[in-house]
Amino acid sequence: MVFSSFSFLIVFLPAVCLCYFLIPQRFHNARNLVLLAFSLFFYVWGEAKGVLLMLAVITVSYGSALLIERAGERRSLRRLGLGLELLACLGALGYFKYAGFFVRTLDRLFPLALPIPEIVMPIGISFFTFQSMSYVLDVYRGKTQAQRDPLHVALYVALFPQLVAGPIVRYETIQAEITERKERLADIYDGLQRFIMGLGKKVLLADVFGHEAEIIFAMDSGVRNAPTAWLGAVLFSLQIYYDFSGYSDMAIGLGRIFGFHFPENFNYPFVAKSATEFWRRWHITLSSWFRDYVYIPLGGNRRGLPRQILNLFVLWGLTGLWHGASWNYVLWGLYFCVWLILEKFFLGRRLEKLPAWLCHVYTLFFCLVSMVIFNSTELSRLGSYLSDLFHFRGDFGYARFVLQQNVPEIVLGLAICTPLPLRLFRSGPDKPWAELLRCCCLLAVLALSALALTGSSFHAFIYFRF
Amino acid sequence: MQRIKQGFVLLLGLLAALFLLVTYLGRREEISKFEYRTLAAHPEFSKESLLDGSYFRGWDEYISDHTAFRDGMMRSYLWLRLHVKKQLLVNDIIISEESLLPYLGEKSFGSDDYAALGRDAVERLEPIRQAVEAYGGHLLYYGIEGQSVVFRDGYPPYLHTHVDYYENCAAAFRAALAEAGFSTLYAHDVFTADGGSPKRYYARVDHHYNFLGAYKSYEAICLWCREQGMEIPIVEQERLQIHPSEAPFYGAYSRKLYGLSPIEEPLLIFDASVLPSYQRWDNGEQTDAPLLQLPEEGAPIYYAAYMGGDMGETVIQTDRPELPSILIVGDSYTNPVEALCVGSFNEIRSLDFRHYDQMTLTEYLESYPADLVLILRDSLNYVIPGGNGDLK
Numbered sequence: 001m002v003f004s005s006f007s008f009l010i011v012f013l014p015a016v017c018l019c020y021f022l023i024p025q026r027f028h029n030a031r032n033l034v035l036l037a038f039s040l041f042f043y044v045w046g047e048a049k050g051v052l053l054m055l056a057v058i059t060v061s062y063g064s065a066l067l068i069e070r071a072g073e074r075r076s077l078r079r080l081g082l083g084l085e086l087l088a089c090l091g092a093l094g095y096f097k098y099a100g101f102f103v104r105t106l107d108r109l110f111p112l113a114l115p116i117p118e119i120v121m122p123i124g125i126s127f128f129t130f131q132s133m134s135y136v137l138d139v140y141r142g143k144t145q146a147q148r149d150p151l152h153v154a155l156y157v158a159l160f161p162q163l164v165a166g167p168i169v170r171y172e173t174i175q176a177e178i179t180e181r182k183e184r185l186a187d188i189y190d191g192l193q194r195f196i197m198g199l200g201k202k203v204l205l206a207d208v209f210g211h212e213a214e215i216i217f218a219m220d221s222g223v224r225n226a227p228t229a230w231l232g233a234v235l236f237s238l239q240i241y242y243d244f245s246g247y248s249d250m251a252i253g254l255g256r257i258f259g260f261h262f263p264e265n266f267n268y269p270f271v272a273k274s275a276t277e278f279w280r281r282w283h284i285t286l287s288s289w290f291r292d293y294v295y296i297p298l299g300g301n302r303r304g305l306p307r308q309i310l311n312l313f314v315l316w317g318l319t320g321l322w323h324g325a326s327w328n329y330v331l332w333g334l335y336f337c338v339w340l341i342l343e344k345f346f347l348g349r350r351l352e353k354l355p356a357w358l359c360h361v362y363t364l365f366f367c368l369v370s371m372v373i374f375n376s377t378e379l380s381r382l383g384s385y386l387s388d389l390f391h392f393r394g395d396f397g398y399a400r401f402v403l404q405q406n407v408p409e410i411v412l413g414l415a416i417c418t419p420l421p422l423r424l425f426r427s428g429p430d431k432p433w434a435e436l437l438r439c440c441c442l443l444a445v446l447a448l449s450a451l452a453l454t455g456s457s458f459h460a461f462i463y464f465r466f
Numbered sequence: 467m468q469r470i471k472q473g474f475v476l477l478l479g480l481l482a483a484l485f486l487l488v489t490y491l492g493r494r495e496e497i498s499k500f501e502y503r504t505l506a507a508h509p510e511f512s513k514e515s516l517l518d519g520s521y522f523r524g525w526d527e528y529i530s531d532h533t534a535f536r537d538g539m540m541r542s543y544l545w546l547r548l549h550v551k552k553q554l555l556v557n558d559i560i561i562s563e564e565s566l567l568p569y570l571g572e573k574s575f576g577s578d579d580y581a582a583l584g585r586d587a588v589e590r591l592e593p594i595r596q597a598v599e600a601y602g603g604h605l606l607y608y609g610i611e612g613q614s615v616v617f618r619d620g621y622p623p624y625l626h627t628h629v630d631y632y633e634n635c636a637a638a639f640r641a642a643l644a645e646a647g648f649s650t651l652y653a654h655d656v657f658t659a660d661g662g663s664p665k666r667y668y669a670r671v672d673h674h675y676n677f678l679g680a681y682k683s684y685e686a687i688c689l690w691c692r693e694q695g696m697e698i699p700i701v702e703q704e705r706l707q708i709h710p711s712e713a714p715f716y717g718a719y720s721r722k723l724y725g726l727s728p729i730e731e732p733l734l735i736f737d738a739s740v741l742p743s744y745q746r747w748d749n750g751e752q753t754d755a756p757l758l759q760l761p762e763e764g765a766p767i768y769y770a771a772y773m774g775g776d777m778g779e780t781v782i783q784t785d786r787p788e789l790p791s792i793l794i795v796g797d798s799y800t801n802p803v804e805a806l807c808v809g810s811f812n813e814i815r816s817l818d819f820r821h822y823d824q825m826t827l828t829e830y831l832e833s834y835p836a837d838l839v840l841i842l843r844d845s846l847n848y849v850i851p852g853g854n855g856d857l858k
Contacts, residue, residue, distance in 0.1 A: 457531065
């Protein structure tokens with residue numbers, strides 16, 4: 001089930017809210033049980049088989065954390081606990097997400113005629129395994145205590161708002177809220193506002209940009225000229241940003257409704273003035289996860305320059321691979337790795353001397369190219385797209401049509417990339433009429449989102465090849 | 467401030483409840499007349515459907531298709547797109563000044579070896595010709611330019627019309643037909659014989675010709691039959707009293723705009739009572755279905771009014787043994803021509819191989835050697851195999 005569906009909006013969400021808030025606040029465990037039951041149902045709705053895997057991961061995480069804690073000073077037992085957890089999570093990821101990819105790659109490198117396994121990847125596996133690992137790793141490092149109540153661990157991993165697309169929440173962030181939280185009207189109100197904004201981002205912007213970007217990326221190289229190719233890159237970048245940040249907004253908003261405070265995942269990445277800053281603003285919970293659980297344990301920048309560079313390559317190769325089992329994601333990660341290394345060791349000081357607008361242009365240019373890599377699962381098509389970016393011929397072509405079709409979305413999409421519109425929205429006097437105005441704006445976004453959602457369900461019977 | 471927050475939360479709760487209630491209690495439509503499709507049915511539970519995910523996917527589709535106020539919301543969304551955003555392309559329909567047109571996509575179509583495409587398509591027809599010639603019948607190929615070809619000048623210049631592909635395919639196919647010695651007639655020649663524009667004979671909100679175009683085609687086919695020595699009557703245009711329908715016409719394109727099409731036109735209908743009486747069988751079942759099916763009062767009319775829409779097989783007998791028989795092969799373009807042929811032939815059969823799969827055409831001809839076999843196809847489909855493009 002996705003948040004931007006009528007099943008979620010008019011059936012699931014009202015049902016979970018009703019069941020949850022009908023239980024008096026003092027019965028926390030009962031409220032938690034309701035949340036857990038609905039979270040499992042939410043997952044079963046999208047992936048009935050995968051729920052067993054998720055429950056297995058939860059069980060192993062619960063047991064491993066307890067084993068580590070009870071092992072005390074016995075290092076071998078502690079390592080056994082951690083090993084079990086890593087084996088379960090990385091094994092599940094390796095099998096369900098990467099087995100087909102690795103076998104296909106092996107088969108291409110060495111023509112062994114290997115049977116390619118057809119494995120269906122459970123929804124959200126990258127998120128719930130990463131959350132589980134962070135919990136057990138934190139217990140191992142002594143940063144947090146093992147949770148005695150298995151239902152609390154299950155709720156932490158399976159909590160439906162962040163279950164399938166993040167943000168990747170650390171256990172310590174919501175540990176206290178799992179056992180004791182207060183659902184206040186102000187939180188519910190803020191949560192609903194945030195949810196509606198996220199829904200609008202997803203339905204009114206990301207889906208529109210995605211539709212156009214898909215057409216442009218699917219074009220034959222001869223048809224796509226440079227303006228169209230650049231527009232495609234811009235639209236895809238906006239699509240992925242609004243899709244992902246919209247989903248994060250919805251998750252954060254839903255969490256807030258039930259009294260949880262999830263971390264922010266995006267902070268206007270397209271206003272960054274360097275790659276380093278971009279990654280401080282883009283998918284924050286993932287980059288901090290990799291920093292804390294991969295880069296720093298590998299030695300980070302503490303073991304000399306060659307080792308640091310190696311660590312960066314490992315970090316970014318894995319970051320790329322996390323995004324999908326395809327070489328273009330690895331290439332995308334390594335592209336950022338090289339870019340970040342260049343910035344760190346060569347460009348950093350020079351960039352500081354440049355005017356701010358030039359830094360923005362520089363960062364956007366390389367970001368757009370990175371998005372082309374991200375969206376090209378076939379490497380041959382990547383080559384033709386990159387060459388189209390610099391192949392100036394003819395007029396504006398299809399780009400003109402896309403601009404004509406989507407003026408409001410493109411203007412709004414570019415504007416909301418910057419903090420200014422939200423600042424304007426939240427500024428204004430602390431008066432009832434201003435709050436009322438904000439509510440009306442949000443209701444308009446909700447109404448437009450509902451219309452767009454209905455519009456997306458239009459499926460004319462195709463009986464004729466035009 | 468607290469009250470506003472409470473009111474906002476309460477309002478959203480009430481809205482959700484209202485939607486849920488109306489969705490649950492509201493009248494269930496089974497068919498969407500605008501999308502021309504069956505709406506999703508209630509999913510059936512089974513262990514398999516639960517495990518393979520189809521059960522809940524079915525619920526997603528069901529809820530999406532039966533959400534409260536769906537048609538109204540769809541229409542409102544289209545209104546915004548048409549009148550506020552002023553989009554040229556809505557629900558895959560291009561809105562030009564003269565007509566509605568299909569969006570053809572930006573991706574190039576298949577092969578560009580047009581000569582081979584044309585040759586292959588004609589080779590697929592060759593067994594039919596041999597079969598017809600073997601029993602001494604006549605075979606005629608009647609080609610019609612697609613509506614989007616005739617109104618091509620309505621496309622914005624920056625959209626891909628695939629003109630090269632369609633023109634080259636059509637030219638190659640016609641050349642291959644001529645080289646192989648097939649008897650052919652082309653609607654373009656028929657429609658422009660008086661020097662006028664072929665646009666007169668096409669619907670502006672649908673992908674077919676209009677009834678005048680169908681009549682002109684029927685007349686040309688009958689005249690060709692007479693040239694071959696078949697003595698057949700031709701129903702005169704005046705007798706048919708061709709006139710616009712009162713019911714609003716939902717063409718294949720205009721219905722996608724939910725009644726908000728800036729271009730409207732009526733469906734041309736005719737007086738079917740001037741045609742002789744007949745007996746009719748659809749897909750083997752005898753039926754009293756009329757040649758022209760008018761809708762109930764207040765309901766819209768579709769192109770499917772002609773003959774009741776597409777059938778795998780239709781058999782019509784007029785009990786006039788002195789007249790020849792005709793077998794018409796093709797898709798929905800054949801429907802109004804089939805109705806008109808009732809005035810000129812003794813037995814009329816039509817096959818649509820998108821729906822008919824009991825025999826191949828050559829097998830069918832063995833059991834039913836029609837005096838005239840008419841293959842009637844539009845230019846967009848000349849070289850496309852499958853369905854009516856793969857006759858054996």
